Amino acid sequence: xxxxxxxxxxxxxxxxxxxxxxxxxxxxxxxxxxxxxxxxxxxxxxxxxxxxxxxxxxxxxxxxxxxxxxxxxxxxxxxxxxxxxxxxxxxxxxxxxxxxxxxxxxxxxxxxxxxxxxxxxxxxxxxxxxxxxxxxxxxxxxxxxxxxxxxxxxxxxxxxxxxxxxxxxxxxxxxxxxxxxxxxxxxxxxxxxxxxxxxxxxx
Numbered sequence: 001x002x003x004x005x006x007x008x009x010x011x012x013x014x015x016x017x018x019x020x021x022x023x024x025x026x027x028x029x030x031x032x033x034x035x036x037x038x039x040x041x042x043x044x045x046x047x048x049x050x051x052x053x054x055x056x057x058x059x060x061x062x063x064x065x066x067x068x069x070x071x072x073x074x075x076x077x078x079x080x081x082x083x084x085x086x087x088x089x090x091x092x093x094x095x096x097x098x099x100x101x102x103x104x105x106x107x108x109x110x111x112x113x114x115x116x117x118x119x120x121x122x123x124x125x126x127x128x129x130x131x132x133x134x135x136x137x138x139x140x141x142x143x144x145x146x147x148x149x150x151x152x153x154x155x156x157x158x159x160x161x162x163x164x165x166x167x168x169x170x171x172x173x174x175x176x177x178x179x180x181x182x183x184x185x186x187x188x189x190x191x192x193x194x195x196x197x198x199x200x201x202x203x
Contacts, residue, residue: 001067001117004098009068012188014196025193027163029200031141032071036201042066042074043140047156051080051127052087054145054167057190060094060123064116065194071201076123077140079130081148085109086125089170093183097191130156165193 017025028044035042044062048055059078066074091101091112102113102122113122128134130142142159147166156162167190173182 001064001120002098002100005064005116006068008097009065009191009195012192012195014192014199017193017196021193022196024165025197026200027161028141028143028165028197031161031163032074032197032201036071036073036203040073041139042071043077043136044074044143045077045079045130045135045140045159046143046145047079047081047130048144048146049081049148050084051078051082051129052084053090053170054186054190055080056086056090056125057094057187058143058145058165058167058194060099060114060116060125061187061191061194062197063123065191065198067116067120068195069198069201071198071203075136077135078125079128079132079135081129083109083127083129083132085127086112087171089174089179089183091125093180093187096184097187 032042046055046058055078059076063074063076085108094114095101100115104111104113109127112125114125115122138158139160141161141163142156144164145167146169167186170183170186173179
């Protein structure tokens, strides 16, 4: 793992997470623990409406936290109720935290390789719907990262468990002088919570 990312994760204060928030995160801990105890794959699909911001941050930080804390057999995914594109500020925010972002295509919905280390398998980032072949079709937890997707998708085909862990959309800051700070804040919040989740898993 790149040293900058290791340092970032090491310095995150999981004690800052409220007890109420931990109660919401516990369902995700329980799912991971159950799979880990059985030594079977842990598949986590983070879902938001457009699969452009929060779901990507959650996918990247969950995978990275699992690697950092040496929780095995974890693979993370992301999806939306519709496909748009990974918002450019998300890749910029991740780059500033230490990730290497490689743009693999120049279409309207570009594909990115997101690397957390020199020898790490990249996370493939692009916007896709829940039924896209790139995502698991069964045996996964669907983590709903926005209220809109949570409310409009009462049923996720193939999901073994549905877990609402919603975040405020950093999109509210787009076009303002606060954009960089808001995106960094949301990324840090998600990273902190994913670190706490994987810290709870007993190996």
